[in-house]
Amino acid sequence: MAPGEKPTVLIVDDDEARSRSLSAELEVHGFRARILDDDYAALEACRGLDPDLVVINGSLPRRKGMDLCGAVRRETHQLTPCLMIVPEDKDIIEDAINSGAHDLLVLPERCTAWAQRLRCIVQSQHRTSQAAPDVEVVEPSSVDSLARSGFASRRQFLQQVATGLDRVRDTRQHVAVMFMDVDRFKQVNESLGHAVGDTLLESLAERFRSGLTWPEGVEGHFVHFGGDEFAFLLTPLPHVQDAAKVGRQILEMMKEPFEIDSHEIYASVSIGISIYPVDHLDAESLLKSAETAMYHAKEQGRSNLQFYSRSMNSMAFERLTLETSLRKALEREELAVYYQPKVEVLTERIVGMEALIRWNHPDLGIISPNQFIPIAEETGLIEPIGEWVLETACRQCLAWEKSGLPRIQMAVNLSVEQMIKPGLAQKLSRIIRRTGLTPNRVELELTESMLMRNVDDGVRILQDLKRLGIRLAVDDFGTGYSSLTYLKRFPIDTLKIDRTFMRDIMVDPDDRSITTAILLMAHSLRLEVVAEGVESQEQLKFLRERNCDLAQGYLFSPPVPTQEATDLLAGRTALANC
Numbered sequence: 001m002a003p004g005e006k007p008t009v010l011i012v013d014d015d016e017a018r019s020r021s022l023s024a025e026l027e028v029h030g031f032r033a034r035i036l037d038d039d040y041a042a043l044e045a046c047r048g049l050d051p052d053l054v055v056i057n058g059s060l061p062r063r064k065g066m067d068l069c070g071a072v073r074r075e076t077h078q079l080t081p082c083l084m085i086v087p088e089d090k091d092i093i094e095d096a097i098n099s100g101a102h103d104l105l106v107l108p109e110r111c112t113a114w115a116q117r118l119r120c121i122v123q124s125q126h127r128t129s130q131a132a133p134d135v136e137v138v139e140p141s142s143v144d145s146l147a148r149s150g151f152a153s154r155r156q157f158l159q160q161v162a163t164g165l166d167r168v169r170d171t172r173q174h175v176a177v178m179f180m181d182v183d184r185f186k187q188v189n190e191s192l193g194h195a196v197g198d199t200l201l202e203s204l205a206e207r208f209r210s211g212l213t214w215p216e217g218v219e220g221h222f223v224h225f226g227g228d229e230f231a232f233l234l235t236p237l238p239h240v241q242d243a244a245k246v247g248r249q250i251l252e253m254m255k256e257p258f259e260i261d262s263h264e265i266y267a268s269v270s271i272g273i274s275i276y277p278v279d280h281l282d283a284e285s286l287l288k289s290a291e292t293a294m295y296h297a298k299e300q301g302r303s304n305l306q307f308y309s310r311s312m313n314s315m316a317f318e319r320l321t322l323e324t325s326l327r328k329a330l331e332r333e334e335l336a337v338y339y340q341p342k343v344e345v346l347t348e349r350i351v352g353m354e355a356l357i358r359w360n361h362p363d364l365g366i367i368s369p370n371q372f373i374p375i376a377e378e379t380g381l382i383e384p385i386g387e388w389v390l391e392t393a394c395r396q397c398l399a400w401e402k403s404g405l406p407r408i409q410m411a412v413n414l415s416v417e418q419m420i421k422p423g424l425a426q427k428l429s430r431i432i433r434r435t436g437l438t439p440n441r442v443e444l445e446l447t448e449s450m451l452m453r454n455v456d457d458g459v460r461i462l463q464d465l466k467r468l469g470i471r472l473a474v475d476d477f478g479t480g481y482s483s484l485t486y487l488k489r490f491p492i493d494t495l496k497i498d499r500t501f502m503r504d505i506m507v508d509p510d511d512r513s514i515t516t517a518i519l520l521m522a523h524s525l526r527l528e529v530v531a532e533g534v535e536s537q538e539q540l541k542f543l544r545e546r547n548c549d550l551a552q553g554y555l556f557s558p559p560v561p562t563q564e565a566t567d568l569l570a571g572r573t574a575l576a577n578c
């Protein structure tokens with residue numbers, strides 16, 4: 001799919017009313033939809049139209065839907081995802097998964113909910129098929145005279161920013177605009193000639209294209225305005241510091257020299273950043289301010305980055321003090337592990353605990369992991385911290401067992417920064433062995449997006465971990481790629497349904513259907529399912545009726561310090577719902 005083009009969806013369904021309403025819904029969401037009621041024609045259309053997605057009714061007579069799914073997958077070399085519409089029926093669901101369906105749309109979920117999921121899938125396909133960031137270099141030869149002076153590309157970029165702003169308008173997320181230029185570029189041109197200067201800019205763009213990675217959850221774009229100016233758009237931006245993270249990555253990437261015509265050129269850049277909605281609410285002002293900030297960065301000595309507003313810089317300063325004190329937190333024993341019970345839905349017995357870290361800051365009080373884990377990840381501190389959590393949790397689990405309390409599973413969260421470091425399995429194995437706990441009592445929780453960063457690497461890392469005998473869980477499931485069958489490739493044991501689904505199941509019938517679908521699909525993939533964020537008896541009843549295996553949430557207990565967790569496990573204090 002070329003940028004700006006509408007993704008095409010082929011709908012193969014003999015239920016006319018449903019396909020028409022799905023098609024209308026998809027058009028509203030920016031898709032081009034084409035309806036076919038015949039499997040033969042559908043396969044032909046796959047060849048001609050090269051659709052981005054195919055939606056097939058899994059209940060077409062004589063297994064036609066199932067067969068078509070397999071044929072489309074073969075025809076497109078497994079590239080085009082097929083979604084199957086299926087009823088809440090275990091056998092049909094299993095059949096659809098075995099036919100290679102990418103994901104299932106389980107009835108009676110309504111078409112209105114499907115369009116959003118289809119969009120997620122198309123976007124994720126797009127991301128996984130082009131892991132490198134999206135770049136638009138405006139070639140002087142291919143643009144009009146306006147563009148040659150840089151205006152047109154600026155305008156294109158501003159349009160892109162405006163679209164990015166629209167997407168986050170009603171959320172609490174941020175957008176960052178970054179302006180970058182090459183330090184002393186004029187000198188390169190003057191001393192080595194324009195040809196070398198141009199090649200330098202091309203090599204620089206190429207270095208970004210192949211090496212730049214966007215933080216988790218962030219969609220990034222960069223454009224070359226012509227000359228030595230580049231701009232970046234990060235949207236949505238869950239944490240403002242992610243912009244600094246990208247900026248630092250760029251500065252880091254400039255440290256290696258460029259080899260051009262037997263010259264070794266060291267180039268550096270200066271970067272300015274402005275943030276929506278902190279600095280401005282419109283695209284143009286954001287770009288202007290990013291440029292202003294870039295000049296400040298140059299004043300600071302080049303090879304530097306600056307946020308536009310003073311408040312942003314002071315926030316960076318606060319962060320710096322947090323970073324300094326986090327470095328000392330481990331040795332000062334300010335970190336603690338809390339435990340939250342996982343309860344068997346059927347018996348309401350505690351069968352596991354999840355270890356969740358807390359930072360007891362001497363001046364600021366208890367700091368949530370959501371606040372300091374990103375800093376720990378960025379500074380590399382996550383490694384010693386994560387290893388300390390694992391060791392503490394394993395020792396605690398064994399201590400409970402030795403004192404005669406029930407044998408339970410211990411779940412520990414793994415950060416992406418830990419996952420991508422080489423030698424993870426050996427490191428974790430050494431720690432677990434040191435504590436004396438049997439590895440099969442340990443479960444590592446990883447998120448969906450961590451696995452999808454690079455599927456092949458992910459599979460390899462998980463296989464290494466699996467060989468140790470530990471269990472693996474996918475955390476926050478449903479918030480990212482929404483494709484369960486994709487997970488078939490990973491050796492996982494458990495799926496944790498994100499708590500946003502629990503929050504809404506009592507009010508939103510679509511969330512009820514999606515949760516039901518996830519449970520059915522997970523069970524046919526032989527996965528154990530944990531529902532997170534269970535806060536009410538109604539939610540528990542809903543889960544019980546659908547054979548959900550485990551539940552976790554305030555209904556039973558929030559994460560608590562060791563002594564309270566011990567009391568819960570020993571039955572000295574009852575779970576909150578009893």
Ligand code: C2E
Nearest residue numbers: 356357368369370389413414415533534535552553554559
């Ligand atoms: P998570 O792994 O999804 O953990 C569940 C979060 O949901 C916890 O937040 C927990 O307190 C909260 N929670 C549990 N039950 C309920 C409920 O019924 N309702 C609501 N509204 N919330 C509930 P917490 O402890 O603040 O942790 C936040 C996140 O920080 C965790 O999300 C996890 O991603 C990360 N984290 C925590 N400890 C560690 C750690 O040791 N290592 C790493 N890498 N990440 C950690």
Ligand code: CA
Nearest residue numbers: 354413445475
């Ligand atoms: Ca977790």
Ligand code: CA
Nearest residue numbers: 475476496532
């Ligand atoms: Ca979670």
